Amino acid sequence: MIVTNKDLSEFNSLQIAVNAKYYIECKTDSDIGEAFRFIKKNKIKFLILGEGTNVVFTKPYVGLIIKNLFKKEKKIYKNKVKISSGYNWDRFVTFCIKNSLYGLENLSGIPGTVGAGPIQNIGAYGEEISDYIEHIEVFNFKTGNVEILNNMNCNFGYRDSLFKKNKHLFIKNIFFKLKNKFIANNSYQDLKVYRFKKASDLRKSILKIRNKKLENYMTRPNVGSFFKNPLIKKKDLKILISKEADLKFYKHDSLIKISAAWLIERCNLKGMRFNKARVSNKHSLVLINEDKSPNSILKLKNKVKTIVSNKYNIRLEEEPTII
Numbered sequence: 376m377i378v379t380n381k382d383l384s385e386f387n388s389l390q391i392a393v394n395a396k397y398y399i400e401c402k403t404d405s406d407i408g409e410a411f412r413f414i415k416k417n418k419i420k421f422l423i424l425g426e427g428t429n430v431v432f433t434k435p436y437v438g439l440i441i442k443n444l445f446k447k448e449k450k451i452y453k454n455k456v457k458i459s460s461g462y463n464w465d466r467f468v469t470f471c472i473k474n475s476l477y478g479l480e481n482l483s484g485i486p487g488t489v490g491a492g493p494i495q496n497i498g499a500y501g502e503e504i505s506d507y508i509e510h511i512e513v514f515n516f517k518t519g520n521v522e523i524l525n526n527m528n529c530n531f532g533y534r535d536s537l538f539k540k541n542k543h544l545f546i547k548n549i550f551f552k553l554k555n556k557f558i559a560n561n562s563y564q565d566l567k568v569y570r571f572k573k574a575s576d577l578r579k580s581i582l583k584i585r586n587k588k589l590e591n592y593m594t595r596p597n598v599g600s601f602f603k604n605p606l607i608k609k610k611d612l613k614i615l616i617s618k619e620a621d622l623k624f625y626k627h628d629s630l631i632k633i634s635a636a637w638l639i640e641r642c643n644l645k646g647m648r649f650n651k652a653r654v655s656n657k658h659s660l661v662l663i664n665e666d667k668s669p670n671s672i673l674k675l676k677n678k679v680k681t682i683v684s685n686k687y688n689i690r691l692e693e694e695p696t697i698i
């Protein structure tokens with residue numbers, strides 16, 4: 376089951392061509408067990424990979440890539456759903472709508488697996504996955520045990536969770552708690568003009584907006600937003616506004632969330648090219664890779680960070696996992 380020197384270019388949406396020393400596809404509990412024993416025996420590092428739409432491979436991977444294809448569970452219990460992590464996220468959203476279970480429709484069209492959703496607490500159009508997770512079943516690759524983490528234990532935050540720092544936890548199954556009644560969340564600017572009676576209509580509008588605003592990663596390899604929106608303290612906002620009166624920002628708990636796209640555009644970086652990578656003309660948070668090597672995109676993202684930092688003294692943080 377474990378293969379060697381596997382080319383990963385088909386398994387990451389930037390289409391970077393790096394090899395993994397070892398590679399296994401995990402469809403069953405016994406595959407997970409095999410991966411566990413192999414890691415312990417050979418004392419090697421490992422990485423769980425979903426659909427590879429939020430990872431940046433920077434060099435050959437000298438450990439075991441565990442490709443998640445685990446699809447054991449898909450069960451509805453009244454307004455709750457237990458779903459295995461290897462299912463495709465967007466197909467799961469459609470499944471929920473078809474079964475009159477609501478809440479996830481604003482997260483329509485996000486690429487990737489169900490199991491990767493909690494890692495960076497995926498969010499879009501005023502919703503985050505963490506609002507609908509009851510608990511998560513993980514396989515602990517340090518101990519070999521299956522553990523249950525309640526929502527509170529997952530330390531969900533803005534594009535953040537406990538899983539980002541605990542890469543030995545393989546999300547196996549997720550228990551979602553959804554709504555039986557559809558109440559549209561059209562708080563996002565582009566959706567405010569509509570009155571949605573059906574979740575399927577809201578989904579259609581979201582897909583239309585995403586299609587217009589974002590780049591298709593199949594034809595223009597990308598990982599969605601490359602940078603998080605920076606969070607700053609209220610006192611620092613005053614200084615920024617004194618320089619930039621039309622700064623785009625939002626309240627975020629006790630902090631202020633600044634639009635990273637706005638900062639990048641103000642630095643005239645939209646459309647900027649560096650060798651075989653460029654900042655998208657459609658959306659300035661999206662970096663497009665046109666190379667099999669990671670060099671261009673890594674240099675481009677460093678250039679963007681440096682220019683924004685020099686102008687605004689704000690450090691942009693990468694959203695995808697850099698490997």
Ligand SMILES: Cc1cc2nc3c(=O)[nH]c(=O)nc-3n(C[C@H](O)[C@H](O)[C@H](O)COP(=O)(O)OP(=O)(O)OC[C@H]3O[C@@H](n4cnc5c(N)ncnc54)[C@H](O)[C@@H]3O)c2cc1C
Nearest residue numbers: 425426427428429486487488490491497498546598599696
């Ligand atoms: C065009 C485009 C648009 C996007 N739009 C959005 C958006 O609107 N909102 C948003 O939040 N994100 C967005 N993303 C980012 C991406 O879709 C999400 O982060 C998604 O959840 C990644 O899923 P994946 O299966 O591809 O994960 P991968 O890229 O395979 O993995 C991402 C990280 O999760 C870890 N991981 C994956 N599966 C598991 C598991 N089962 N257990 C433990 N760790 C795991 C990996 O080790 C890695 O660190 C977008 C990406 C693209 C390309």
